[in-house]
Amino acid sequence: xxxxxxxxxxxxxxxxxxxxxxxxxxxxxxxxxxxxxxxxxxxxxxxxxxxxxxxxxxxxxxxxxxxxxxxxxxxxxxxxxxxxxxxxxxxxxxxxxxxxxxxxxxxxxxxxxxxxxxxxxxxxxxxxxxxxxxxxxxxxxxxxxxxxxxxxxxxxxxxxxxxxxxxxxxxxxxxxxxxxxxxxxxxxxxxxxxxxxxxxxxxxxxxxxxxxxxxxxxxxxxxxxxxxxxxxxxxxxxxxxxxxxxxxxxxxxxxxxxxxxxxxxxxxxxxxxxxxxxxxxxxxxxxxxxxxxxxxxxxxxxxxxxxxxxxxxxxxxxxxxxxxxxxxxxxxxxxxxxxxxxxxxxxxxxxxxxxxxxxxxxxxxxxxxxxxxxxxxxxxxxxxxxxxxxxxxxxxxxxxxxxxxxxxxxxxxxxxxxxxxxxxxxxxxxxxxxxxxxxxxxxxxxxxxxxxxxxxxxxxxxxxxxxxxxxxxxxxxxxxxxxxxxxxxxxxxxxxxxxxxxxxxxxxxxxxxxxxxxxxxxxxxxxxxxxxxxxxxxxxxxxxxxxxxxxxxxxxxxxxxxxxxxxxxxxxxxxxxxxxxxxxxxxxxxxxxxxxxxxxxxxxxxxxxxxxxxxxxxxxxxxxxxxxxxxxxxxxxxxxxxxxxxxxxxxxxxxxxxxxxxxxxxxxxxxxxxxxxxxxxxxxxxxxxxxxxxxxxxxxxxxxxxxxxxxxxxxxxxxxxxxxxxxxxxxxxxxxxxxxxxxxxxxxxxxxxxxxxxxxxxxxxxxxxxxxxxxxxx
Numbered sequence: 001x002x003x004x005x006x007x008x009x010x011x012x013x014x015x016x017x018x019x020x021x022x023x024x025x026x027x028x029x030x031x032x033x034x035x036x037x038x039x040x041x042x043x044x045x046x047x048x049x050x051x052x053x054x055x056x057x058x059x060x061x062x063x064x065x066x067x068x069x070x071x072x073x074x075x076x077x078x079x080x081x082x083x084x085x086x087x088x089x090x091x092x093x094x095x096x097x098x099x100x101x102x103x104x105x106x107x108x109x110x111x112x113x114x115x116x117x118x119x120x121x122x123x124x125x126x127x128x129x130x131x132x133x134x135x136x137x138x139x140x141x142x143x144x145x146x147x148x149x150x151x152x153x154x155x156x157x158x159x160x161x162x163x164x165x166x167x168x169x170x171x172x173x174x175x176x177x178x179x180x181x182x183x184x185x186x187x188x189x190x191x192x193x194x195x196x197x198x199x200x201x202x203x204x205x206x207x208x209x210x211x212x213x214x215x216x217x218x219x220x221x222x223x224x225x226x227x228x229x230x231x232x233x234x235x236x237x238x239x240x241x242x243x244x245x246x247x248x249x250x251x252x253x254x255x256x257x258x259x260x261x262x263x264x265x266x267x268x269x270x271x272x273x274x275x276x277x278x279x280x281x282x283x284x285x286x287x288x289x290x291x292x293x294x295x296x297x298x299x300x301x302x303x304x305x306x307x308x309x310x311x312x313x314x315x316x317x318x319x320x321x322x323x324x325x326x327x328x329x330x331x332x333x334x335x336x337x338x339x340x341x342x343x344x345x346x347x348x349x350x351x352x353x354x355x356x357x358x359x360x361x362x363x364x365x366x367x368x369x370x371x372x373x374x375x376x377x378x379x380x381x382x383x384x385x386x387x388x389x390x391x392x393x394x395x396x397x398x399x400x401x402x403x404x405x406x407x408x409x410x411x412x413x414x415x416x417x418x419x420x421x422x423x424x425x426x427x428x429x430x431x432x433x434x435x436x437x438x439x440x441x442x443x444x445x446x447x448x449x450x451x452x453x454x455x456x457x458x459x460x461x462x463x464x465x466x467x468x469x470x471x472x473x474x475x476x477x478x479x480x481x482x483x484x485x486x487x488x489x490x491x492x493x494x495x496x497x498x499x500x501x502x503x504x505x506x507x508x509x510x511x512x513x514x515x516x517x518x519x520x521x522x523x524x525x526x527x528x529x530x531x532x533x534x535x536x537x538x539x540x541x542x543x544x545x546x547x548x549x550x551x552x553x554x555x556x557x558x559x560x561x562x563x564x565x566x567x568x569x570x571x572x573x574x575x576x577x578x579x580x581x582x583x584x585x586x587x588x589x590x591x592x593x594x595x596x597x598x599x600x601x602x603x604x605x606x607x608x609x610x611x612x613x614x615x616x617x618x619x620x621x622x623x624x625x626x627x628x629x630x631x632x633x634x635x636x637x638x639x640x641x642x643x644x645x646x647x648x649x650x651x652x653x654x655x656x657x658x659x660x661x662x663x664x665x666x667x668x669x670x671x672x673x674x675x676x677x678x679x680x681x682x683x684x685x686x687x688x689x690x691x692x693x694x695x696x697x698x699x700x701x702x703x704x705x706x707x708x709x710x711x712x713x714x715x716x717x718x719x720x721x722x723x724x725x726x727x728x729x730x731x732x733x734x735x736x737x738x739x740x741x742x743x744x745x746x747x748x749x750x751x752x753x754x755x756x757x758x759x760x761x762x763x764x765x766x767x768x769x770x771x772x773x774x775x776x777x778x
Contacts, residue, residue, distance in 0.1 A: 011025065013057075023060040097118045135365060155354060163236075165202060178334065197209075230314040236346055238346055248295070250334075264323065281308075363396075417554075434454065439458065462704070474708075476674055503533070504532070534558070574587055577633050579650070605667060632652045673717075715735075
């Protein structure tokens with residue numbers, strides 16, 4: 001038997017009775033080792049063949065240990081094979097699998113032969129990747145105890161919302177209302193007219209009344225028949241124009257007797273009722289008259305244009321009044337109204353009182369999910385999401401973010417309506433926002449953890465290994481994984497039906513790229529909502545007279561960008577920006593830094609791989625934006641977390657992007673894959689593996705490998721796949737070709753005074769000019 005490892009403590013059998021060091025099982029040397037990078041997470045996983053492996057356990061490799069366990073429990077015996085290595089005094093598990101003693105398995109006089117099924121930390125995460133986890137639960141999914149997760153009570157400011165009402169209607173003569181009332185025994189000769197609100201085309205002011213078009217004896221204010229009951233504070237403009245016809249008739253008490261009108265008056269009013277304090281605004285002029293007839297018919301028109309401060313709880317009424325005095329000798333009173341034309345336009349920028357929501361910082365949220373689905377056997381490490389108070393050296397660019405849900409924004413109990421989030425939704429949403437990567441590493445104590453960083457963390461500009469060995473079967477091919485002709489980016493959910501939310505910018509956008517010969521779409525839509533309007537509309541449900549049992553955002557999870565106010569966390573508004581335009585009240589905004597255009601910028605360095613042969617003045621063209629594409633922002637010069645926007649340029653959401661501005665046209669890869677075969681020693685394989693698990697002590701973690709091509713020239717690339725046969729030491733390598741910086745081979749400054757028109761008109765330019773940065777030119 002070929003013994004691959006020199007130390008006996010490389011292999012162990014673990015049973016209920018303990019852990020036993022054994023020799024290498026027969027067949028282990030036939031197992032191919034595979035390193036493979038996940039194209040979506042950028043992390044590299046290490047595996048041993050595919051699926052289960054078939055091994056023979058002899059006397060020196062644990063035959064008797066297995067038989068002893070089987071005598072106790074039969075084929076239900078729980079026996080685990082571990083393979084690993086010693087770092088210091090710690091045994092680091094590299095492979096762990098369950099012995100399958102049922103099928104196929106056999107026992108001979110000198111061995112137990114069976115298959116071994118791998119079980120690892122990352123396998124467990126992958127099988128529970130989509131499992132929803134309650135962040136406040138104190139038990140893991142498997143039932144182990146977890147400490148209480150400390151959240152934060154996040155203050156939520158009011159985002160300004162424009163609320164509108166519009167009624168613009170002309171009526172024909174057939175549309176009128178006639179009523180007949182018996183003579184009032186209390187001598188109340190007043191009638192109150194409610195206009196026809198049913199024809200409104202915009203009605204965004206909460207709460208709206210339900211008064212029907214008609215003529216009534218009850219005075220609206222005293223009977224609380226309001227037209228709007230305010231749920232927000234704001235200064236509202238009222239523009240009202242009314243044109244009416246009014247007819248009135250008295251029916252005499254006896255045929256031929258009097259029953260005549262003496263004096264009358266007619267007027268329309270807008271009234272604000274603030275807890276009994278009445279403010280009246282006349283709509284047009286009050287008209288009066290005297291007559292000696294039993295019948296009256298007249299036309300009236302009036303208007304009002306006024307700004308009124310309204311507060312939560314204020315009630316607003318619009319109504320007309322007709323009053324008269326008669327000779328008291330009539331039986332019935334018959335008023336009739338025509339609303340010939342009605343124009344009522346109301347508009348106000350509104351806010352509500354501050355509230356708060358139970359929330360959880362992003363690092364703690366993901367760490368909690370990992371602990372729950374791994375039964376406390378894993379945790380999160382992330383410089384990108386980490387903070388100094390958690391033991392990290394610095395504040396991570398993605399750390400200032402909280403997670404909550406609609407229920408918590410509405411102040412439901414966190415025990416009854418907790419935040420529930422899966423690792424899939426958390427990681428994929430962060431990926432859409434920031435273009436992240438993840439992998440699995442092992443700490444000094446042998447514990448596994450998940451690392452989450454920006455994608456380029458996993459492609460560092462450092463050489464792991466230079467192979468001067470003879471290369472076989474070398475070839476290059478186009479890396480189609482890097483080429484996209486269409487991009488969809490933003491959020492999978494945002495306010496779509498609410499007219500008040502036309503100002504919303506955290507929605508969805510689509511782009512086409514300069515690629516014309518290959519069709520492939522990159523879709524990155526976050527399931528974590530960041531819409532300021534979704535947050536505000538959900539907050540405002542708290543102020544409803546009767547809170548709804550359910551609301552469309554209740555079960556949605558929200559991400560909220562934060563700043564620190566002393567030791568407290570508060571939502572970020574526009575503090576990080578030099579300028580913000582194209583949006584209502586930037587000073588009350590949420591999540592400006594998480595807009596779809598800035599998400600696109602975060603992907604620029606990765607997308608630039610596919611644009612190597614394109615000119616810097618070619619465009620990534622915006623073909624669609626939902627809601628507000630007019631938002632324009634620019635970070636302050638002092639802003640440190642300007643992901644994908646190193647120049648801190650003015651950014652218009654709906655604008656096209658010139659490739660030269662696309663993260664300054666920086667890139668890591670060429671759109672090429674290298675495949676070759678080479679003979680590697682086990683030490684080389686272990687070095688490559690260690691470097692892709694963050695364990696290399698020589699500063700080569702997540703670097704590249706250099707090989708010689710068919711012409712003997714050195715070519716470097718980042719590992720995509722490695723398959724190693726320990727018997728022959730023949731290794732198949734697939735590398736993602738490293739983009740070659742030109743250094744001093746091409747002097748961009750020679751063209752520093754050129755304009756774009758010169759570039760477009762020029763012929764015979766070297767293709768190398770495309771490797772110059774956009775800001776090298778005018």
